[in-house]
Amino acid sequence: xxxxxxxxxxIRYEGKDSKNPFAFKYYDAERVIMGxxxxxxxxxxxxxxxxxxxAGTDMFGRxxxxxxxxxxxxxxxxxxxxxxxxxxxxxxxxxxxxxFHDVDLVPEADDIKETNRRLDEITDYILEKMxxxxxxxxxxxxxxxSNPRFMSGAGSTNSAEVYCFAAAQVKKxxxxxxxxxxxGYVFWGGREGYETLLNTDMKFEQDNxxxxxxxxVEYGRSIGFEGDFYIEPKPKEPMKHQYDFDAAxxxxxxKQHGLDKDFKMNIEANHATLAGHxxxxxxxxxxxxxxxxSIDANQGDMLLxxxxxxxxSDVYSATLCMYEVLKAGGLTGGFNxxxxxxxxxxxxxxxxxxxxxxxxxxALGLIKAAALIxxxxxxxxxxxxxxxxxxxxxxxxxxxxxxxxxxxxYAENLGSTSEPQSGGQEYLESVLNNIMFG
Ligand code: XUL
Ligand code: CO
Numbered sequence: 443x444x445x446x447x448x449x450x451x452x453i454r455y456e457g458k459d460s461k462n463p464f465a466f467k468y469y470d471a472e473r474v475i476m477g478x479x480x481x482x483x484x485x486x487x488x489x490x491x492x493x494x495x496x497a498g499t500d501m502f503g504r505x506x507x508x509x510x511x512x513x514x515x516x517x518x519x520x521x522x523x524x525x526x527x528x529x530x531x532x533x534x535x536x537x538x539x540x541x542f543h544d545v546d547l548v549p550e551a552d553d554i555k556e557t558n559r560r561l562d563e564i565t566d567y568i569l570e571k572m573x574x575x576x577x578x579x580x581x582x583x584x585x586x587x588s589n590p591r592f593m594s595g596a597g598s599t600n601s602a603e604v605y606c607f608a609a610a611q612v613k614k615x616x617x618x619x620x621x622x623x624x625x626g627y628v629f630w631g632g633r634e635g636y637e638t639l640l641n642t643d644m645k646f647e648q649d650n651x652x653x654x655x656x657x658x659v660e661y662g663r664s665i666g667f668e669g670d671f672y673i674e675p676k677p678k679e680p681m682k683h684q685y686d687f688d689a690a691x692x693x694x695x696x697k698q699h700g701l702d703k704d705f706k707m708n709i710e711a712n713h714a715t716l717a718g719h720x721x722x723x724x725x726x727x728x729x730x731x732x733x734x735x736s737i738d739a740n741q742g743d744m745l746l747x748x749x750x751x752x753x754x755s756d757v758y759s760a761t762l763c764m765y766e767v768l769k770a771g772g773l774t775g776g777f778n779x780x781x782x783x784x785x786x787x788x789x790x791x792x793x794x795x796x797x798x799x800x801x802x803x804x805a806l807g808l809i810k811a812a813a814l815i816x817x818x819x820x821x822x823x824x825x826x827x828x829x830x831x832x833x834x835x836x837x838x839x840x841x842x843x844x845x846x847x848x849x850x851x852y853a854e855n856l857g858s859t860s861e862p863q864s865g866g867q868e869y870l871e872s873v874l875n876n877i878m879f880g
Contacts, residue, residue, distance in 0.1 A: 446530055
């Protein structure tokens with residue numbers, strides 16, 4: 443078969459001094475860091491929607507990029523051309539995973555039975571393409587936000603019929619995820635929220651979302667899905683307020699509804715910053731709850747209040763992300779580039795440059811995070827910071843169980859407050875810079 447990206451070579455690692463725009467400067471798949479290869483640390487994934495579907499349309503203008511891949515858009519021939527393009531793209535970059543929404547794969551028909559038939563046909567084709575490659579599905583999901591029927595929510599809709607449509611899509615998307623061997627299944631609640639509380643029964647809506655998730659777990663397990671379900675928190679956009687606001691909120695919801703054994707978090711960097719958190723904060727909250735599952739690797743723009751889904755270039759942020767990931771012992775999921783080219787970056791070459799940038803950014807993040815851990819100064823500082831709980835009798839008592847009575851008596855004997863200890867932030871930031879720039 444003739445190539446779609448015929449003028450783009452196989453992308454290889456050439457090292458930091460290379461000036462070749464089609465080479466990795468830092469991502470060296472087989473390089474071993476802290477006992478694992480970079481490829482094992484960084485299961486990168488291509489997002490079907492941004493890479494193969496989105497062509498630059500925004501609120502003010504139409505497509506700027508040609509994503510027809512030689513076929514007429516809106517046809518099954520085009521759906522197959524996207525598969526061909528996607529597999530060639532992944533192979534040329536050494537990417538071994540992809541993520542998809544049901545309707546990224548085929549043109550949606552008016553009748554759900556016809557959409558499902560098309561999905562069967564295209565996933566047969568994807569399975570064929572997977573043969574003889576290392577390419578696998580990272581996670582699947584159902585798009586329950588684009589179709590106008592979901593304007594007032596999917597799991598949180600006021601309409602029992604719309605709820606059934608949502609259930610049908612979840613059921614099918616789960617079947618497809620199992621068919622393609624997906625590691626995970628994502629719920630991103632784009633329309634699961636509200637515009638005004640004047641028309642919203644919040645408790646009823648949240649209980650209904652939990653019912654849908656419980657049915658998904660039950661069905662998924664019954665058809666052999668052994669992976670993790672994920673919630674991908676996002677505070678707003680498209681809705682004014684979304685129920686899965688941030689990791690802490692989503693984890694609380696999962697625990698309240700007894701879903702915490704089957705679910706983990708899929709943390710997206712740009713969603714974290716929209717929630718007023720750092721990316722690292724969301725990762726830490728997930729990790730300390732044993733729920734750091736997967737990552738949507740992108741970045742936002744601090745000057746803009748919406749989800750710009752930019753390819754990650756911020757090495758500080760990637761380093762602090764990888765610090766959390768290494769400390770958590772890795773991901774059960776992977777790093778999905780839920781990122782899109784800027785609208786004026788409209789050539790096929792730009793698609794490759796974006797992934798080279800993003801993969802190199804995370805490779806650097808991994809190298810620097812490992813160096814930060816091996817350096818030990820940050821860990822040492824944090825350990826020392828809390829040492830009054832581990833090195834003193836009273837501290838040990840607090841950890842092992844005591845009473846307010848005993849602690850109050852101890853405080854009375856102290857006389858004055860003990861010397862406050864420095865938080866050392868500027869020192870630690872200079873350690874970080876020292877690791878970053880050597
Ligand atoms: C939207 C978003 C989605 C999810 C999957 O902000 O991140 O693409 O990742 O539905
Ligand atoms: Co996402």
